[in-house]
Every structure is written in structure tokens, then in C-alpha cells.
Amino acid sequence: MTATATSFSPDSYAGRRERRKAIAYGVFFLLVAAMILWFFAAHSEGGIISTMKLNPTTKAKIIKVPDLKLPTLTTMIVLGLLTALIGFYQIIRGFKNVYLWLGIVASMFVFAFLVWATRGRSINLLGILTFAVAAASPIAFGALSGVMCERSGVINIAIEGIMLAAAMMAVVVASMTDSQWLGLVAAILTGGLMGWFLAILSIRFMVDQIIGGVALNIFALGITSFISQRFLQPIPDLNSGGVFKKIPIPGLSQIPIIGPVFFNHTPIIYILFILVIAIHFMMWYTKWGLRTRAVGEHPRAADTLGINVFLVRYVNVIVGGMIAGIGGAYFTIGSVGRFDENITAGKGFIGLAAMIFGKWTAVGGFLASLLFGFSDALQAKLQILGKAQVPIPSEWLLVIPYVVTMIVLAGVVGRTVPPAADGQPYEKQ
Amino acid sequence: MTEKDTSQLPPSDGKGTESLAEDFRSNAVRDAVLLPILSVFTGLFIGAIIIIITDNTVITAWRHVFDDPLAAIAATWTSISVAYGALISGSLGIVEIWHGIQAMMQGQGSAELGVAMIPLAESMTQSVPYIFAGLAVALGFQGGLFNIGGEGQLLVGGLSSVWVGYAVTGLPWFIHLPLALLAGIIGAGIWGAIPGILKAYTGGHEVINTIMMNWIIISLSAWLLKVGGPMSREKLPITPEVLPTAQIPQMFSTQGNRFHWGFFLALAVAAFVWWLLYKTTLGFEIRMLGANPKAARYSGIHVRRLYVIVMTVSGALAGLAGSVQTLAVDHWVGLGFSGGLGFDAIALALLGKSHPLGVVLAAILFGTLRNGATRMQSVARIPIDIITIVQALVIVFIAAPAIIRWIFRLRTGGEAAAPIFTKGWGS
Numbered sequence: 078m079t080a081t082a083t084s085f086s087p088d089s090y091a092g093r094r095e096r097r098k099a100i101a102y103g104v105f106f107l108l109v110a111a112m113i114l115w116f117f118a119a120h121s122e123g124g125i126i127s128t129m130k131l132n133p134t135t136k137a138k139i140i141k142v143p144d145l146k147l148p149t150l151t152t153m154i155v156l157g158l159l160t161a162l163i164g165f166y167q168i169i170r171g172f173k174n175v176y177l178w179l180g181i182v183a184s185m186f187v188f189a190f191l192v193w194a195t196r197g198r199s200i201n202l203l204g205i206l207t208f209a210v211a212a213a214s215p216i217a218f219g220a221l222s223g224v225m226c227e228r229s230g231v232i233n234i235a236i237e238g239i240m241l242a243a244a245m246m247a248v249v250v251a252s253m254t255d256s257q258w259l260g261l262v263a264a265i266l267t268g269g270l271m272g273w274f275l276a277i278l279s280i281r282f283m284v285d286q287i288i289g290g291v292a293l294n295i296f297a298l299g300i301t302s303f304i305s306q307r308f309l310q311p312i313p314d315l316n317s318g319g320v321f322k323k324i325p326i327p328g329l330s331q332i333p334i335i336g337p338v339f340f341n342h343t344p345i346i347y348i349l350f351i352l353v354i355a356i357h358f359m360m361w362y363t364k365w366g367l368r369t370r371a372v373g374e375h376p377r378a379a380d381t382l383g384i385n386v387f388l389v390r391y392v393n394v395i396v397g398g399m400i401a402g403i404g405g406a407y408f409t410i411g412s413v414g415r416f417d418e419n420i421t422a423g424k425g426f427i428g429l430a431a432m433i434f435g436k437w438t439a440v441g442g443f444l445a446s447l448l449f450g451f452s453d454a455l456q457a458k459l460q461i462l463g464k465a466q467v468p469i470p471s472e473w474l475l476v477i478p479y480v481v482t483m484i485v486l487a488g489v490v491g492r493t494v495p496p497a498a499d500g501q502p503y504e505k506q
Numbered sequence: 507m508t509e510k511d512t513s514q515l516p517p518s519d520g521k522g523t524e525s526l527a528e529d530f531r532s533n534a535v536r537d538a539v540l541l542p543i544l545s546v547f548t549g550l551f552i553g554a555i556i557i558i559i560t561d562n563t564v565i566t567a568w569r570h571v572f573d574d575p576l577a578a579i580a581a582t583w584t585s586i587s588v589a590y591g592a593l594i595s596g597s598l599g600i601v602e603i604w605h606g607i608q609a610m611m612q613g614q615g616s617a618e619l620g621v622a623m624i625p626l627a628e629s630m631t632q633s634v635p636y637i638f639a640g641l642a643v644a645l646g647f648q649g650g651l652f653n654i655g656g657e658g659q660l661l662v663g664g665l666s667s668v669w670v671g672y673a674v675t676g677l678p679w680f681i682h683l684p685l686a687l688l689a690g691i692i693g694a695g696i697w698g699a700i701p702g703i704l705k706a707y708t709g710g711h712e713v714i715n716t717i718m719m720n721w722i723i724i725s726l727s728a729w730l731l732k733v734g735g736p737m738s739r740e741k742l743p744i745t746p747e748v749l750p751t752a753q754i755p756q757m758f759s760t761q762g763n764r765f766h767w768g769f770f771l772a773l774a775v776a777a778f779v780w781w782l783l784y785k786t787t788l789g790f791e792i793r794m795l796g797a798n799p800k801a802a803r804y805s806g807i808h809v810r811r812l813y814v815i816v817m818t819v820s821g822a823l824a825g826l827a828g829s830v831q832t833l834a835v836d837h838w839v840g841l842g843f844s845g846g847l848g849f850d851a852i853a854l855a856l857l858g859k860s861h862p863l864g865v866v867l868a869a870i871l872f873g874t875l876r877n878g879a880t881r882m883q884s885v886a887r888i889p890i891d892i893i894t895i896v897q898a899l900v901i902v903f904i905a906a907p908a909i910i911r912w913i914f915r916l917r918t919g920g921e922a923a924a925p926i927f928t929k930g931w932g933s
Binding site for chain 2: 234278282284285287288289291292293295296298299300302303304306307308422423426429430470472473475476479480482483486487488
């Protein structure tokens with residue numbers, strides 16, 4: 078509720094509240110430090126080394142870097158003591174930007190966990206990061222779609238359903254034409270069509286946008302499962318669209334670490350990078366972006382100034398649907414090449430959370446998606462390490478992205494302010 | 507909305523008041539009865555179109571429409587009549603019941619009638635979880651909260667009840683059964699309370715949080731139920747069978763008739779929810795919160811506490827859907843147990859206008875449809891998901907009555923207040 082201002086006098090009610098909050102964060106940091114020392118440091122022996130591989134396993138042309146070899150016990154103790162130090166400082170003096178330090182402490186905990194889990198073994202850290210970017214991409218497309226829609230004042234909770242429908246259309250068209258590019262076009266068109274439906278419902282018929290979105294989600298789930306059972310299962314040829322080939326970008330992909338992580342992917346992910354920049358530029362440096370934001374903040378004022386509120390919203394929601402459609406294509410022709418029922422598994426909703434986390438901006442949403450993608454990748458790679466290294470059931474790790482989403486939504490990382498007219502239908506007077 | 511409502515008040519000049527009031531009443535009745543019926547009808551009609559255009563025989567027949575137009579029409583008719591015929595006979599079986607009654611009149615005993623009753627009884631059986639889950643969503647709607655977490659909550663309810671049902675031994679049924687039900691209520695209540703608490707104290711939107719909770723319990727149940735997991739059988743990824751002392755008894759002894767006392771429990775709970783909403787202070791506060799949260803806050807209602815209460819009760823109701831289904835019908839829980847029920851509940855809560863009586867009627871309709879669709883799947887090979895599509899369409903038509911009015915050329919007027927959730931994120 079209250080901002081993180083430190084200007085309150087310590088005696089006032091708000092001041093005391095702020096102080097209590099600051100101490101609570103400090104105690105939390107100390108708890109994290111205790112966990113690192115208790116669980117990880119106490120359960121690792123001296124002399125054992127954790128190896129983090131930083132070079133691709135394939136014979137790609139790349140400038141090699143030495144692998145990261147960390148003595149497990151020492152790393153644990155250093156990380157634990159550092160976290161404790163941050164905690165003590167937070168309690169005694171208090172950091173100005175506590176959320177930043179929360180992020181740092183969380184990263185240190187995750188890193189400690191990773192190093193501990195690989196004690197005496199090696200893990201392909203580069204592989205985790207590369208997969209994180211790939212896993213982040215559908216979430217990021219969802220976030221971008223959300224930014225397009227919500228900046229113009231339309232809540233798009235149907236991203237999940239749009240992705241699901243697009244994922245199926247992509248694989249079907251790619252299977253029939255033997256071209257992933259045509260599959261991608263089909264996914265974009267499907268997304269645009271679904272976006273158009275949502276726009277009609279929420280703009281023309283002024284249906285509650287959450288209900289309209291949920292209806293679209295249920296419809297997408299029903300129609301894709303129906304078609305999957307009626308056509309894709311009896312005719313497997315319709316459900317083998319192949320996967321986009323990875324295209325390393327010449328030059329850039331040879332940079333150590335960053336090259337393979339960001340510049341050796343399928344075209345879908347390059348489209349994502351381009352879109353992040355394009356939407357950022359469009360939203361903040363063009364006439365259309367200004368109109369979009371005006372319509373999302375105060376549609377009546379925008380209307381008075383001669384902006385066509387309905388047109389702006391229609392275009393943004395349809396384009397948003399198309400973007401979500403590309404994200405849908407990732408699930409099939411961007412990763413596994415086939416469609417399964419409910420293949421999106423809630424990623425569309427996580428995309429919305431990423432959008433909120435990223436404060437309704439393209440770049441912020443993208444960075445937030447990387448966080449979710451990382452938790453996804455971590456979960457996948459920890460499973461490979463096996464029970465002896467990570468004594469946690471793999472199903473528990475599956476929960477991580479969803480729990481992170483809820484924590485993010487709870488505003489642990491700072492309050493976010495949506496566009497003022499978000500979700501409100503506009504009625505012309 | 508409020509502006510419109512006041513404009514419908516009859517004028518104070520006495521003259522013409524009666525006719526206006528009558529007009530209003532008829533409009534309200536029309537909106538409450540005619541619109542849902544037309545919505546379901548239109549949904550089924552579009553469902554029929556989807557069945558036709560995805561049927562290979564029909565497509566082939568229409569390809570040769572110029573050679574033999576009658577065959578094309580005949581193929582279309584066959585396709586749809588076989589499908590919806592199976593839907594009706596599989597869910598109601600009226601013809602068979604009639605034959606059964608005739609047989610009984612002729613003194614051949616009631617065996618045939620007993621068998622003929624099975625489809626109808628099964629429809630009622632399938633409507634039981636719908637009643638609970640629909641009430642859960644409807645209660646949330648009344649309080650202005652959108653609980654999409656029914657799917658997860660009923661899984662939690664089912665798991666908790668089944669656990670008490672097989673792990674606690676040596677109790678008489680009149681303690682064991684209520685205990686098992688209570689476990690489901692508490693488990694699912696807590697599961698529902700978490701998004702409620704997050705909504706109340708952090709502003710995290712309940713729609714996303716309940717969906718995240720769904721995925722969390724789906725992952726966790728995969729761990730609980732996998733072979734060698736804490737709740738699985740030795741060689742099967744399902745829970746052990748509930749002990750007879752914790753089972754809800756079935757009413758008929760006919761083989762295949764699964765109708766059980768849980769149906770009446772569902773009706774009793776619906777009556778309870780009605781009483782809670784319309785006859786208690788808490789219910790008044792809930793409805794006020796749903797109608798206008800700002801006004802509720804200014805009038806001194808503890809809004810945060812109410813959010814938590816509504817989500818807890820809503821979760822518990824959804825949990826009962828899982829509990830009763832497992833204790834009465836399945837007797838164990840496996841993966842994919844909830845089967846989309848939590849989402850169907852949204853459609854039927856909207857269809858029933860969030861009123862307990864409306865929910866019960868809508869739930870019986872949906873149970874019947876789902877039961878018939880199972881038959882349709884086996885007879886006409888039409889995936890049961892057609893019902894999901896129809897439900898999505900019903901939601902759209904109920905939420906946008908203008909579409910139905912336009913299709914059927916109905917007069918506008920008597921606009922009922924649709925539930926409004928979209929107040930932006932985190933408010």
C-alpha cells in the first residue's frame with residue numbers, strides 16, 4: 078500500500094510501519110542465510126568441487142571460456158555469510174531499494190542451491206541459460222500481447238486460449254504444407270482471429286472482459302481437444318509439423334556465453350527480440366503508442382481529442398492476439414513439433430503475471446519472462462541430476478514457476494499500477 | 507449499470523404505473539428464463555454445425571452435392587440425428603422408460619424399468635458435482651470474486667476425503683463418513699482461502715492465483731499418486747479404495763445405477779447457500795460487496811475479511827464436489843480426476859444467474875448433457891469435448907445477451923446486471 082519512501086519521520090504511524098517492514102525483510106534475509114548455511118553448507122564436504130560448464134557441448138565455432146569450478150563448501154560459506162551481512166545491514170540501517178536487495182538475495186539463494194546440487198558433479202550452466210531463453214519465449218509473447226491489449230484498456234485473459242488454438246493450427250498447417258513458416262503464418266492468423274473475437278465481445282458487446290476471456294479460453298480448450306481427438310489422433314500425419322531449425326546468427330553467436338544463450342535459436346525467438354524492441358519503440362516514441370496509452374488511461378479525454386477509441390482498441394487487441402499466436406507456435410513448431418491437449422499448461426497466464434511484474438512495459442515484461450523461463454529451465458535440469466544430488470521429488474520442482482508467479486503477483490517485488498482504464502468498456506456519449 | 511436501473515423505476519405519477527411494472531416484470535422473467543434457454547439452444551445448434559463440418563461422411567457427400575443433393579442432405583441429417591439421438595437417449599432414455607412401464611403394467615416385473623432408468627439416474631448422478639462446483643462459482647460471483655480454481659479445489663477435496671476414507675480405520679460409518687466429508691471441506695477451504703488471502707492483503711488477482719493453484723495441485727497430485735508415491739496403490743497410480751464405512755450409499759441396487767444420497771446433500775447445500783446469501787447479514791454483505799465494493803467499504807464492511815470468507819466457502823463448496831464424487835461414485839482418485847468440471851462450473855453459474863436455484867437447474871442440465879455426451883462419444887464417435895465448446899458458447903451468449911437478442915430479434919430492455927469483475931488488476 079505505502080510507497081517505499083524513507084522520508085517518514087520515525088515516530089509517525091507510517092514511519093513505524095515502514096520500519097517494521099524493513100526489519101521483517103532483514104529477518105527474512107537472515108533466514109535465507111541460515112538456510113544456505115544449515116541446509117547446504119552443512120551437507121557438503123570439503124574438497125569437493127562443483128563444475129559449471131560454460132561452453133556448448135556441440136562443436137560450434139565459439140571463443141572458449143574456462144568452465145566455472147567452485148569448491149562447494151567454500152562457496153556455500155561465502156554466499157551464506159554475504160547473505161547474513163545483507164540481512165544485518167537491512168535490520169540496522171535499511172537499504173533504500175529493498176526490492177533490489179531482495180532480488181539479489183533470492184539470486185544468491187538460487188545460485189547456492191545450484192552449486193550445492195552439483196556438488197562433486199558438473200552441470201551445463203550454459204544449457205540451463207539457453208533453455209531458459211527458449212522457455213521464456215512463450216511467456217514473453219504472452220506478456221507482449223498483454224502489454225498491447227492492456228495499454229489500450231482491454232484486459233486479455235484469453236492469451237492462454239489464443240496460444241492453445243494457435244499452437245494447434247501451426248502444427249496442422251505445417252504438417253499439411255511441410256513448411257514451418259506457413260505454420261507460423263497460420264498461428265498468427267489464428268491469434269488475430271481470436272483477438273478479433275475478444276475485441277468484439279469486449280468492445281462491441283461490452284461483455285465483462287474477464288468473462289469474455291475465460292469463455293475464449295474454454296472454447297479454445299474444447300475446440301482443440303475436439304479436433305485433436307477427431308483428426309490428429311486418427312491421422313498422425315496431421316500432427317507432425319517438424320520444428321524450426323536453429324539458425325546461429327553469424328558473429329554474435331560466437332561471443333562466449335551470450336552468443337549461445339541468445340543468438341543460437343529458432344527464428345521464433347529472434348522474432349521475439351525484434352518485437353520487444355519494436356513494441357517498446359512503438360509504445361513510447363510513436364503517435365500510435367501515445368494514442369494507445371491515452372485510450373488506456375482516459376478514453377473519454379482521448380475521444381474528446383478526436384482519437385478513435387474503438388479503432389485503437391480493436392487494432393491493439395487484434396495485434397495482441399497475433400503476438401500471442403506466435404507464442405502459441407512456439408509450443409509446437411518451435412519446440413516439440415507436435416500438439417498435445419492443453420499443451421500450453423498455463424503459460425499464457427504466467428505471461429500475464431510477467432506483464433504485471435514488468436509494469437506493463439515490453440522490456441520489463443521480457444525480463445520478467447526470463448525469470449520465469451529460468452525457473453522452468455532450472456526445474457528441468459535439476460530433474461536430470463537425479464535423486465541422490467537433489468533429494469526433492471521432481472514434481473515439487475514443477476511447482477516452482479507457478480509459486481513464483483503467485484509471489485510476483487502478491488507484489489512482493491513492489492506495487493505496480495495498471496493503466497487507469499484497464500478493463501473498462503468505453504461507451505460513447 | 508446503476509443509471510440504467512434507476513431509469514427502469516416506474517414513474518411516480520400513478521397513471522401507467524401498473525402497465526410499466528407489468529412490462530418490467532415480463533422483461534425480467536424473459537431475461538431470466540428465455541435468454542438462458544435460447545443460449546443453450548444456440549450453443550447446441552452451433553455444436554451441431556461443428557459436428558457436421560468435421561464429419562468425413564458429410565464432407566464427402568457435400569463434395570458430390572451436384573450429383574446427388576439429396577444424399578448430401580441425408581448424410582447431414584444422419585450425422586446430426588445419430589449424434590444428438592445418442593445424446594438424448596444416453597441421458598434421458600425416455601423411450602426405454604416408457605417400454606419399462608408398459609412391461610411392468612403387463613405384469614413382467616420391474617426389472618426392465620430398473621434398467622431403463624439407468625440413463626436418467628446417471629444424469630442426476632453426474633449433476634451432483636456440478637451442483638456443488640456451480641454453487642462455488644456462484645457464491646464467488648455474488649461476492650464479486652471469480653473463482654476459476656474449482657478444478658484444483660475439487661481435486662484437493664477429493665484427495666482429502668479419500669485419504670480419510672482409506673487411512674482412518676475402525677470408525678463406525680456415522681463418524682467416518684462425516685469426517686471424510688469434513689476433511690474435504692477443510693482441505694479445499696484452505697486451498698480456496700489462499701487466493702482469497704492474497705487478494706485481500708496483497709491485491710493479487712484471484713483469477714490468475716486460482717489458476718496457479720490449480721497447476722500446483724495438479725503437479726503435487728502427480729507426486730502423491732505416482733506409483734510408489736505417498737497415496738498410490740502398489741502398482742497403480744490411483745489411491746486405495748475408500749472403506750465402506752466412509753462411502754456415501756447408493757440408493758438403488760440395480761447393477762449400473764449409481765444414483766446416491768449425495769444428490770440430496772447437494773440440494774440441501776444449495777438451500778443452505780440460498781439461506782446464507784439471502785437470509786443472513788453475512789450474505790447481505792457478500793452481495794453488497796459484489797454489487798459495489800466501494801459502497802461496501804464506505805458502509806463499514808470489513809472487505810478484506812469478506813474476501814477471505816467468500817473464497818474459503820467457495821473453495822469448500824468446490825471441494826465438496828470432489829468429496830461427494832469420490833465417496834459416492836468413484837471410491838478412489840486418479841490423475842485427471844477433475845476433468846474440466848471446475849471450468850464447466852463457470853458456465854453453469856452464469857447460466858443460473860448465480861442464484862442457487864438457477865445453479866441447481868443449470869447443473870442438472872449440464873449433468874444430463876455430459877452424461878449424454880459420453881454415450882455420444884461411444885455411439886457416434888464424437889469427442890466429449892463438444893460439450894466444452896457448447897459451454898463456452900453458452901458463457902458468451904449469457905454474458906453478451908445482445909447477441910441472442912440480435913439472433914432471435916428480441917426487443918431490448920430489462921437489462922439484467924451482469925457480474926462485473928474487471929476492475930483492473932490488484933485493486
